Amino acid sequence: MQLAPIPFNKPFLAGQELEYIRQALTNGKLSGNGYFTQQSQQFLQSRYGFVHALLTTSGTAALEMAALLLDIQPGDEVIMPSFTFTSTANAFVLRGAKIVFVDSLPNHPNLNTARLAELITPRTRAIVPVHYAGVACDMEPIMQLAQQHSLWVIEDAAQAIESTYRGRPLGAIGHLSALSFHETKNIISGEGGLLAVNDPYFAARAEIIWEKGTNRAAFFRGEVARYQWVDVGSSFLPSELIAAYLWGQLQRVEQIQQRRFAQWYQYYDALQELEQRGYCALPHIPDYAQHNAHIFYLRCRSQQERDGLIGHLSKQQILAVSHYQPLHASPYYASQHDGRTLPHATDHADCLIRLPLYYELDAPSQQRVIDAVTSFYTGASIRQ
CATH class of the missing domain: 3.40.640.10 (Type I PLP-dependent aspartate aminotransferase-like (Major domain))
Structure with missing residues (x-):
């Protein structure tokens, strides 16, 4: 089907x-x-x-x-x-x-x-x-x-x-x-x-x-x-x-936020074991911050692994995406940058993947995403 x-x-x-x-x-x-x-x-x-x-x-x-x-x-x-x-x-x-x-x-x-x-x-x-x-x-x-x-x-x-x-x-x-x-x-x-x-x-x-x-x-x-x-x-x-x-x-801001938090923590709770086993990193929230459940992302161990996970999800009709490319290395601004290396910005750009998260994402669809991510790491396609 x-x-x-x-x-x-x-x-x-x-x-x-x-x-x-x-x-x-x-x-x-x-x-x-x-x-x-x-x-x-x-x-x-x-x-x-x-x-x-x-x-x-x-x-x-x-x-x-x-x-x-x-x-x-x-x-x-x-x-x-x-x-x-x-x-x-x-x-x-x-x-x-x-x-x-x-x-x-x-x-x-x-x-x-x-x-x-x-x-x-x-x-x-x-x-x-x-x-x-x-x-x-x-x-x-x-x-x-x-x-x-x-x-x-x-x-x-x-x-x-x-x-x-x-x-x-x-x-x-x-x-x-x-x-x-x-x-x-x-x-x-x-x-x-x-x-x-x-x-x-x-x-x-x-x-x-x-x-x-x-x-x-x-x-x-x-x-x-x-x-x-x-x-x-x-x-x-x-x-x-x-x-x-x-x-x-x-006028519905609290209703919207309640739904997004439920989705965000569903991802977080379901994928914690993958982080505990060292496969990927979940979002870090400092003690001084209360987030708004805007983005749920994973940090993979390499760009190759991240791209592989995006491809794995795509085969199951799930659209997950990377995010920003570092502006200091962009075609427009690279020649104007002062030459300092910014390794962490580059690492986040290479390894970060954002999972679907939107108001009308229903529980069965979100579970499909969770199962697909889990199967990537625990199945035959795992990256060692």
Whole structure:
């Protein structure tokens, strides 16, 4: 019998998303900063304690707004992990910055905070920690280092909604933060993101940059007599269709998270024996972090083994995938990198595999994935 394919990810409806989209049409306003935008922003600001929250067309757009707010200039240096998505670096490269990459931890793809101080120079302007898989970077030493050297911290919290660091929501710790609502994230709107402003210094200008460099938002609140072009900016705000879908998801955030945690721990409990027998490593969660069940991954013992496991799952109609290739070795940036080897970032890129994890993944399908992974390691195809 032909097995039904199990995708890596699948977009989903959790509540009233379609009804809210219909309401947006009925309201007669589909452009940005309408009712559903404002509802979503207020919810996110209140739930996570942001000083100010602005929905964006993507997490990428939120990072680009952050680079504009920091007035990044050609030659400025920005420190970030090499093991991350291109958007983290692109936002600052577009402003002419030099990216200084830091290696990952040996047991987790997050940046190694112990290697940050040695990378700071008089040209350094910012540090961009990336909370991989919704697991917090060690933020206390990062913020202390930033204060000591008068640097800005921009959290790339694209994967980290509902995650915490020592009880504090991720995205609410750095001076600025970017979240994503891409269809692969826990809370989705297809595309979509959020710029979280945590330093009041940036709040007023962030709204102007968000509204194409104008004070249009202040005008519609009746705060100015007319709106004018007052700064640089772009069209960063999403349409009401995106915001309406997002609002339907945000109202079900606890329901969504409960389901994802059940799936994540089903993987973790079922595959622990493989780790105990030395076949692979399960996700490491530091004591200071509460994750959000965003990604379930395994670390294989070699790239060959990882690729073999992906192929083994594919034969059983299960789509599992690798993740980032290190940016310091990318075709675009390799010639601009300073030549340091970043062995842990490279190792994670070579050995990490992500298993299917999405809202509508049912128990029988998840058990198929577990059985397939287990058979790879305990069957004839085991890699010694």
